[in-house]
Amino acid sequence: MRVEYSLLAPYIIKITANLWHQRLGHPGNQAIKSMGLVDSLNRCSACELNKIHKLPFNPQLNDANKALECIKIHMVGLIPPPSVSGNQFFLTIVYQATSFEMVNSLKHKSEALKRFFVAKAYMENLQNLALKKLVSNCGGEFLNKDFNPLTELKVFLHIF
Structure with a gap:
């Protein structure tokens, strides 16, 4: 053949x-x-x-010694498919000095600001302290007309 x-x-x-x-x-x-x-x-x-990897936060931001001296927040999503309850985003809040973390699941990105303020108020009441420094990833949910007045009034320092 x-x-x-x-x-x-x-x-x-x-x-x-x-x-x-x-x-x-x-x-x-x-x-x-x-x-x-x-x-x-x-x-x-x-x-x-x-x-390729993402650079970590500035090391100078890791100097918090007291609770609420520095909080880092990060928004993650849109996560397909949605959870059973319809959530497609989550918000992480890390208290730098204590490494205490809160994770909030959200249905809409617009809920992030409200959840942040609830968590902030809860920790401020619990610790009897005020938030000094907030570090975020420069996401639009933390750069809007509802959030900017607080940083302009120097309620706390917002670092990107």
Whole structure:
């Protein structure tokens, strides 16, 4: 039986260094070289993307020694699918000095400000102290007409 290789040509793929790299789970250059497959790799966009990381908050913001000296808030969402109760967002509030955390689940992003003020009032009454510094990720829920007057009146310092 004779095989006509010209008929197989469309199904034959040239296996490149990058294809080996992808199929083997994106190992580094050294691993690929040690297998004797190729000498070097081209840049892999997936590997470069996975090496990117978000910088942590400024270390100067981690100097809180007393309760309510510094609070960090972060909004997460839209999370598909919604929870059984219809929540698609959550708000985390971390009290820096004590590492006490509160997590509030929300149906709408617009609820974040109200939940923050409820948590703030609760902790201020509990500790008999006032909030001094608030750190947020510069999200729109904390940069609006309802929130800005408090920072302008110097009720507390808002850091982004």
